[in-house]
Amino acid sequence: MLHHDESWNQLEQLLQDTEREVLEMFQHIDRIGERNQWKVIQAFQKHKVSDYHFAGSTGYGYNDRGREILDLVYADVFGAEQALVRPHFASGTHTISTALFGVLRPGDELLYITGKPYDTLHKVIGKEGDKTGSLADWGISYSCVELLPSGQVDWNGVSRAIKPNTKVIGIQRSRGYDWRASFTIDDIKKMVEEVRKLTPDAIIFVDNCYGEFTELIEPTEVGVDLMAGSLIKNPGGGLAETGGYIAGKAEYVEAAAYRLTAPGIGSEVGAMLGMLRSMYQGLFLAPHIVSQAVRGSVLAAAVFEKLGFETKPKWHEKRTDLIQAFRFGQADHLISFVQGIQQAAAVDAHVTPEPWDMPGYEHPVIMAAGTFIQGGSLELSADAPIREPYIAYMQGGLTYAHVKYGLLLSLVKMKKHGLICD
Template sequence: MLFTNQINELMDEVEDLIQGRFKEVDRIVDVNQWKVIQAFRHHKISDFHFAGSTGYGYNDRGRELLDEVYAEAFGAESALVRPHFVSGTHTISTALFGILRPGDELLYITGRPYDTLHKVIGQPGDGKGSLQDYGIGYNEIPLLANDNGVDWESVERHMNRHTKVIGIQRSRGYDWRASFTVEEIGEMVQRVKKLNPEVIVFVDNCYGEFTEVMEPTEIGVDLMAGSLIKNPGGGLAATGGYIAGKQKYVELAAYRLTAPGIGAEVGAMLGTTRSIFQGLFMAPLIVGQAVKGSIFAAAMFEKLGFETKPAWTEKRTDLIQAIRFSSSSHLITFVQGIQMASAVDAHVVPEPWDMPGYEHPVIMAAGTFIQGGSLELSADAPIREPYIAYMQGGLTYSHVKLGVMTAIQNMRDQGLV
């Protein structure tokens, strides 16, 4: 791939600029890598734990220890880690259906959640088996317009005796805002627990794992969920998700995944155990590579005059790098450039389409080894104003750098930069 001298010079300038930030990322990688290894060592993981199970999967010691290793690595009482979760949305849905009952209310305090969760929440009487179809109430508190912080006055007004679960989305989703740090989530926990000590605090942790040295379950969150084809799968888990938190809530989620009385005691792993264990081992390093790529992308596009969130100088708490463009042409050309740099399906040209679970046409670059694996380099965006692209992932920093430079070259070839 050939780039213009101007793009190569910009790359050199940016890489010199961001070296200090890379050292900060390396320190986070070390803390998380050692934390994961310590969990493996504590539970005496051996190669015979990687053997697959079939049928009911009774007495699958590898599966049981996988749950325990995840729980320790995330500072939680318990965890449920399974290839049977088909996506992050499915995992979150399982957690919410596990802990909510008819007459309860789910209150999201971080604004409207990610698009794919809207159908899970649903409408009363929609006949689709959504939360509201089962008589579970729902409300959401928009973030404050001035600083995108939580509107605590509205939270206090809306919390009531039916409010069973407080929902928090750690990552920005398709919003032009900062993602919430673990420290900020901890402050949210303290405030809602003062209003009602019995309320359950749930966090959608997708894209956030291992980007900081602590996880939400280490600072008081009752339950959280995420996808294995994002951060914690390390690029090796072919499917699956995890739920972690207090043991009683994880158990309820397990009953929802399988059936009451069965819970986490069954579930054939079908040869996936090794890759899920190894993916967790690799995850701190691979997440660090992706975070470095996001810092590089932010600095490159800022130098070209585009607005980014987070800026390259800002603290990172997830993988997502948002870049604001001035037109749909800029947006589409950028995403197509990311696809051009892929190792898989580089010859495919993404176009906007009506993707299931989304409310606007979406364009997605996803030249990945794992379908939908967003720890791998990918980019997507709804085609709506403001025109914001969301780039995430990268199994190696070098690949992210190639993707960013290819996207810039593609935009330059189209006369857009």
């Protein structure tokens, strides 16, 4: 039985009052979740998913019908020609790396038009002669065009940056560790249209991590050639234990499959290691769970705005991913918030996160990750690089109630440390 003091009761009342103010936004999020749920069910029905598709395979995994049907279901859900859905992808970064290496060759260039990509991709891009097998080590060049101060694409800069060897145009949908708006599907559609005018034959690639099912359609439905994401984020529904997906035009997806396995083998092999049931059921649950997480982000933004903190997006703004950013301005505010999220976990709540030098990141990172799936950021989690202006990024929540509880504990912790006022 929980025993609450006056501070707890005041903050719980603040959350309940705020819920009433954002009710209309909640209803909008629920409608998106419903329609995405129907879309997923219809894809299951179209491909006659049955319980025998959940059986595992061994060895090479030849003729694994469950694996083959899962690829078809994902392709339909994302409006793509083909999809590659595998537990053999170790992370979102691995999945994105596989997609890029699949379609780029020595002498080609990768051009990101949404600024520098997420921190963990910097090592994938690499430096010439780094001997790590990075893109640069294989003679694939990279450049990026920083966003305008408004957060929009600098099309004049893009026009100047495109070269005859620019093979892939990269777009990062989510904000990553940047203080900018994530890009909506409408934004991405306009990017596709502009890129086609400047370089019609380039492959347009989208890092779709954190974005799946937050809107009614996906990037591959507005002209994107190739996209990738992680199954321990949105589409895994909190059940997939590992893995990722690549979706898009068939020739590019198959090229990525050759990179994952070997040329001539591609997507035809790969035992699914007894994971098919959780991957199917996770996809089934994903639209609802994503809507629960987005609801939690809206509540978080509304409450912290009331307390005088900057948030992005603001509570009433359109959502296109799971990420909710808070600008705290001071390290102790940020650390206290993240520790409060950890304290609300069902797993490892007794652990107190501290900043550390996490592999793949350029600054010390603090991460609240009391999750059933290690690193599963569809589950309630929060993280931040320890650098000015001390922005924390919260994402996920398998249930809205868990997000609310995490916010409450974070606020109580911050108040006890004198970091917020009544």
